[in-house]
Amino acid sequence: MDPITHAAAGIGLASLSGSKFSICNPLYISSLIASIAPDLDILYRFKGEIAYLKNHRGFSHSIPGLLCTAVLTTALLNIFYPDFSPGLIFLWAVIGALSHTALDLFNSYGVKIFLPFSRRNYSFNLLLIFDPVLMVVFLSLFYLSNSANLSLYSIPVPIGFLLAYLLFRVYVQQRIKAYLGLKYRKRNVSDIIVFPSLFSLFTWNFILETPEEYLIGEIKTYPRGFGLLRKLKKRAVKRNIIDKALNSKLGRLFKEFTPYFYVYSFEKNGMHFVKFLDLRYFNGSDFLHTATAVFDDSFKLIDSIFHPFRKNNNIRIVDETLEFANQSQ
Structure with missing residues (x-):
């Protein structure tokens, strides 16, 4: 708060x-x-x-x-x-x-x-x-x-109103979970997390997990609306490099920072990149909090960068010395 x-x-x-x-x-x-x-x-x-x-x-x-x-x-x-x-x-x-x-x-x-x-x-x-x-x-x-x-x-009036408001929020949250479970009942849904948006009382975000992908979206209760913000495939991952990234200081920090995250890797110009996405908050066209681990062609970690709140906010984590340096571009 x-x-x-x-x-x-x-x-x-x-x-x-x-x-x-x-x-x-x-x-x-x-x-x-x-x-x-x-x-x-x-x-x-x-x-x-x-x-x-x-x-x-x-x-x-x-x-x-x-x-x-x-x-x-x-x-x-x-x-x-x-x-x-x-x-x-x-x-x-x-x-x-x-x-x-x-x-x-x-x-x-x-x-x-x-x-x-x-x-x-x-x-x-x-x-x-x-x-x-x-x-x-x-x-x-x-x-x-x-x-x-x-x-x-x-005096009990505002206290009663507060309790009623919290119960109403629980009710709306559970109704949304039930709606999503029904809407995607043929997709073999394994988990649904519903949480409030960043700015609106009437908007809820959700993470829905199926065997094939994660669906990130939002539901507006007033006026009513539904939108999918991102589909994240459960692609085949290179466990070696993903595990190295997860066990790095950046990986441990990100896992502690958010319980709901997505990790994927890709290659570019002979380098291996592992991206971390915090699935809780989607602002504009991208996730609010992300991170990047960079490995060379021999899978040695050479850079770790945390991007809280915006992508060009680069907080570099020096893995070997526990020193931190902030750099904004």
């Missing part, structure tokens, strides 16, 4: 404490700080783009990381509010921190919630990176909790 939504969630949830809002209220401050603190992993950008991509939504978003965030937030605020209950500050810091990871779990990037015990990335594939409905819900919660003219019984 974007930082504005995280901040709105922290403030909105703090309003459930029963304490009126004030810029000096430690409960609001603790929830707000903890709700945005996990994204301080953006500081990894000072070590390079690759370091950031490897660590974003990592330990800072895990359960142990969230507890550390709550403890540090409590310790910090206890300096300025020594007479206020540290237990209450800690409680609302935990709630704020948990809201951050909970929201990130609902979009397609996901989080490594069980680090350092597991590096698996978890995602519910339900919400956009910025979802205006969530913003309305959290701001409504804040307003209703702090309005003297409204009854406390109105």
